[in-house]
Amino acid sequence: MTETPAPRLSIAEIMNPRSVAVIGGSEDLRKFGARVLNNTIKGGFPGRIVPVNPKRDTVFGLTAVPKVSALDEPVDVAVIAVPRALVLDQLRDCAASGVGCCVLITAGFTETGEEGARLQEEINAVARTAGMRLIGPNCLGLINTHARLIMNSSPSMELTGHEPGGIGFISQSGALMATVYNRGVCDGARFSSTVSVGNQADLELADFMEWMADDPATRVITLYVEGFKNPGRFVAAAKRCRDAGKPVLMVKAGRSEEGARVAMSHTASLAGSWRVLQAVCRDAGVIPVDDTVAMMQTAEMFSRHGHPRGDGILVMSGSGGAAAITSDLFADRGLRLAAFSAQTRTALEEIYEPVQLGNPLDIGATRAKDFVSVDDSGLSLAAADPDVSANLLVIATAPQLTKSTEILARSGKATGKPTVVVFVPGNASDEGRRIVRDMGVLGYETIDEALRVLQGWMTPTGADAEPVRPHDLPDDEPFAGLADGMVDEHRVKQVLARYGVPVTRETPAANLDEAVSAAEAIGYPVVLKGFGPDLVHKSGEGAVALNLADRAALETAWQAMTERLGARLNGCLVAEMADGIEEVILGIKHDDQFGPMVLVGLGGVLAEIIDDVVLLPAPVAPESVKALMEGLRLWPAFDGARGRPKLDVAAIADAAARLSWLAIDAGERLRELDINPLIVRASGQGAIAVDARARLES
Ligand code: ADP
Ligand code: MG
Numbered sequence: 001m002t003e004t005p006a007p008r009l010s011i012a013e014i015m016n017p018r019s020v021a022v023i024g025g026s027e028d029l030r031k032f033g034a035r036v037l038n039n040t041i042k043g044g045f046p047g048r049i050v051p052v053n054p055k056r057d058t059v060f061g062l063t064a065v066p067k068v069s070a071l072d073e074p075v076d077v078a079v080i081a082v083p084r085a086l087v088l089d090q091l092r093d094c095a096a097s098g099v100g101c102c103v104l105i106t107a108g109f110t111e112t113g114e115e116g117a118r119l120q121e122e123i124n125a126v127a128r129t130a131g132m133r134l135i136g137p138n139c140l141g142l143i144n145t146h147a148r149l150i151m152n153s154s155p156s157m158e159l160t161g162h163e164p165g166g167i168g169f170i171s172q173s174g175a176l177m178a179t180v181y182n183r184g185v186c187d188g189a190r191f192s193s194t195v196s197v198g199n200q201a202d203l204e205l206a207d208f209m210e211w212m213a214d215d216p217a218t219r220v221i222t223l224y225v226e227g228f229k230n231p232g233r234f235v236a237a238a239k240r241c242r243d244a245g246k247p248v249l250m251v252k253a254g255r256s257e258e259g260a261r262v263a264m265s266h267t268a269s270l271a272g273s274w275r276v277l278q279a280v281c282r283d284a285g286v287i288p289v290d291d292t293v294a295m296m297q298t299a300e301m302f303s304r305h306g307h308p309r310g311d312g313i314l315v316m317s318g319s320g321g322a323a324a325i326t327s328d329l330f331a332d333r334g335l336r337l338a339a340f341s342a343q344t345r346t347a348l349e350e351i352y353e354p355v356q357l358g359n360p361l362d363i364g365a366t367r368a369k370d371f372v373s374v375d376d377s378g379l380s381l382a383a384a385d386p387d388v389s390a391n392l393l394v395i396a397t398a399p400q401l402t403k404s405t406e407i408l409a410r411s412g413k414a415t416g417k418p419t420v421v422v423f424v425p426g427n428a429s430d431e432g433r434r435i436v437r438d439m440g441v442l443g444y445e446t447i448d449e450a451l452r453v454l455q456g457w458m459t460p461t462g463a464d465a466e467p468v469r470p471h472d473l474p475d476d477e478p479f480a481g482l483a484d485g486m487v488d489e490h491r492v493k494q495v496l497a498r499y500g501v502p503v504t505r506e507t508p509a510a511n512l513d514e515a516v517s518a519a520e521a522i523g524y525p526v527v528l529k530g531f532g533p534d535l536v537h538k539s540g541e542g543a544v545a546l547n548l549a550d551r552a553a554l555e556t557a558w559q560a561m562t563e564r565l566g567a568r569l570n571g572c573l574v575a576e577m578a579d580g581i582e583e584v585i586l587g588i589k590h591d592d593q594f595g596p597m598v599l600v601g602l603g604g605v606l607a608e609i610i611d612d613v614v615l616l617p618a619p620v621a622p623e624s625v626k627a628l629m630e631g632l633r634l635w636p637a638f639d640g641a642r643g644r645p646k647l648d649v650a651a652i653a654d655a656a657a658r659l660s661w662l663a664i665d666a667g668e669r670l671r672e673l674d675i676n677p678l679i680v681r682a683s684g685q686g687a688i689a690v691d692a693r694a695r696l697e698s
Contacts, residue, residue: 005131009076009100011203011211014133015193016147017076017100018047021068023090024081024105025051025059032105032153033081036141039157043150050075052090067093074098079141079151081105084119087137091123095130101203102127104136105153110199111138124201139198140174143181145191146217152196154178165190166219166303167296168212170205172197172226176292180224184296188442190303192217204229209237213244220302222295223250231593235284235617239463242285247302247461249287249295252277267587267599268672270613276591279615285461297449298456301442305418310389311458312338314382315360316408319396322424323360326394326447333455338387351378360394363404376411383415390457391419392450397428405432409441422450465621469661474498478666484696488531490573492673492692499662501655501675503689506575512558516551518574525549525577527690528557532570538691541565547577578688582637582647583677586656586689588618588663590671596663600625600656602634604677610634618660622653629653638680647680651687671695 020040024033040049041060051059054066065071068078068090078099080090087106094102109120120137127134135142141152145164150157154175160182167189171177177196184191192215195208205225212218221241228234241248255274271279281288289295313335317323330337337359340348348357356365363377383391391412395405405421412419421436421443423429436443444450478495479487493503507518508531519526530543538544542564545557554574562569583604589597596618603610614628626649629635640646655678663670673694680687 004128007100007133008098008131009133011133011207012215014077014101014135015142015144015149015195015211015215017149019050019073019075019077020045020047020149020151021050021052021065021071021075021078021099022081023052023068023078023094025053025064025079026056027059029155031081033079035155035157036079036081036105036151036153039150039152039154042158043162044148045150046148048075052078068099069093069097071097074100076100077103077151079103079105081153084108088119088123088126091126095126095132099132101133101135103139103141103151104134104198104201105139105141106136107138109137109201120199120201127202134202135195136198137201138174140177140196142196143191143194145193152178156182160185163190164217165192165300166217167191167299168208168215168218168221169194169223170197170208170212170221171195171224172200172205173224174198176224180292180296183293184300187293187297187300188437189296189300192219200229204233206230206233206237209234209248210240213237213241213246219246219306220299221246221248222299223248224292225250225252226254228593231280232595235280235594238281238284238286242461242463245307247287247299247307248285249289249299249302249456250281251289251292251295266585266601266608266676267674268589270585270601270608270611271587271589271591271597271599271615273591273593275615276589276594276597279597280594280617283464283617285463287456287459287461289456294449294452294456297442297444297453301418301420301453301457304440304442305390305457307461308389308418308458310387311336312385312387313390313392313454314338314385314388315392315394316363316377316379316382317360317394317396318363318398318404319394319424320362320364322394322396322447323362326392326451327360329447329451333451335451335454335458338385338389340382340385341387344382344385347381348378351381376407379408379411380415383412383417388417390454391415391417392454393419393421394447395421395423395425395429395432397425401425401429402431402435405429406435406439409436409439413439413441420444420450420453422447464616464624467619467621467624467657467660469619470500470658472500473658473661473665475665478662479670479694479696482696484669484698486533487694487696489529489692490531492694493689495662496659496675496689496692499658501658501689502651502686503692504575504578506573508571509574510571512555515554515558515572515574519548519551519554522574522576524551526554527573527575527577528554528561529573529575530561530565530569530571531573532565532568534568535565543569575690578679578690580679580681580688581645582680584652584680584687586652586659586675586678588659588670588673590663590668595668596660596666596670598625598656598660598663600629600652602632602638607676616660618663620657620660622650622657625653625656626650645682648683648685648687650683652678652680655687655689669696669698671697
């Protein structure tokens, strides 16, 4: 194998080039190359711009060359926008003449099938052996507003402002990238850099995320993703962004592909691919967003205001109705109205009747009740409350609307706390919209839009506790010596026991005599469970007999079970009868992209119907499991609601953590594992696995 040379340029150098060439640059704006050239020139790029066109001496007034190799000095970045059949020649020419990176606009590669894929591989090999980087193919190009580089093929770029800002945007879709950029700018978003990564033949999503984590101009990172080229690198890059204090927001397409395969275990069916991705995002500090407009609005909020300092929000409105709607929606969005301190209330009593003084603050209810003497209606007093971390101003029609909007927005801005404005009226508030925008305050058209932004902005993105491997775990391969396929209950429990997960004391019995002596050793009451290769849902098949109080009961159960199941039985397990209060599912699912995931599901046998689960990438710390469980719908049932005993959540979390290490040790051979149920006792009394199974696949 030939050794790959070091890249000629770093990503920072590619994104801040000294010189660029556009291969296929003409004046025919119906063509990609012409548009890239036109946008680059109009964008005001201060470095050298070279049109490459064998048929012309000049293009848009710039001296053209027939080939990149005709230049005395190579350019840093060359855009290739020529028909597919000509790409390889141009690329070779660039590689030979020392170009640092080629941006391949041309489409028709892996996305079109085998032949395209072969060509893409060939292109990649040429670039790699030269140390030349590639962006694309099948992409739209780059933007770096701070470098005044608008090297992009979209016709919308001419209509879009390119004021420098703090949002980095990486998009796997080209057309969507230009659309989202244009819409974002119109909504007040300001970008630092955007990259359309296309087919990611060489440079990919994670490369640009890593660069943006270091790029001083980028304060927040936004992603449009269809599929991950390298899921592990994505997670690592996201964590690096988080460590750099930069939020990552992502719109991911393909949510609906979930659950295609029929799963053997409850865990696998509860942990579909979308849910796995959400769990991975939470772990890596990535904020998933439903649509691109909301993503850019939220990103701009981060870009201007950084992370929130707290979660209390002040709402002020001139309409009691709008204020009421806003507070109704708060709970749905998981948002919290700030609670005023006694001191704040006293200060506000100067302006408001005590009974009408609260959050939301209804501007219409001031003592003065005159809209003539326009002032900030106590906004600065209320916003000074330590529980207020952001101000939400909901504008309704009023006399002197423009003036009062201006005063409120200015006063909100002067509080030093992030302030956003919602304009409920239509054209009645057009002038107010303009003033607020010019002031640099973010404004939205609907209450829901504003709350969506605040919700995204408030999403916790901190790192989970570092998982620590318990000292008492074995260090060999947990399922060594076992064949692929389903692993039976007793075997799985033996492995669990070695990992310190409590399991029932039990013994397999081949005949009644063995069953009786096993029961005597374990102590009555016992449970009798049939096992055999096709006995999957044992209780549904009459293969579980619970709470057998004595020898007579055991004998009766044995007779009944052996008669009913006959040859399907390989034998029966005699197990201790466990006691407890609730049942939960604990499970492992190996995700093809993100590796082993740990699941805790509440609801016992109804877990799949109730669908109230915690999912985390393994390994996990018990604290993280517990913290997530506190957010579940059924959490009160575990936490002593309605006079119930508090349950041993620590034992659940400990078992989940141990199971997660088992998953790490077993590696990808362990496809699925279910403990169903883990029976949970009252706080301090522990939990115990009474049923388990697993599936191995090499
Ligand atoms: P399956 O899930 O294959 O039907 P299980 O072993 O889970 O079989 O048994 C069914 C139910 O019986 C469990 O959900 C649990 O409620 C109860 N059960 C099973 N084993 C025990 C045991 N050892 N102690 C107490 N209850 C048990
Ligand atoms: Mg079960």
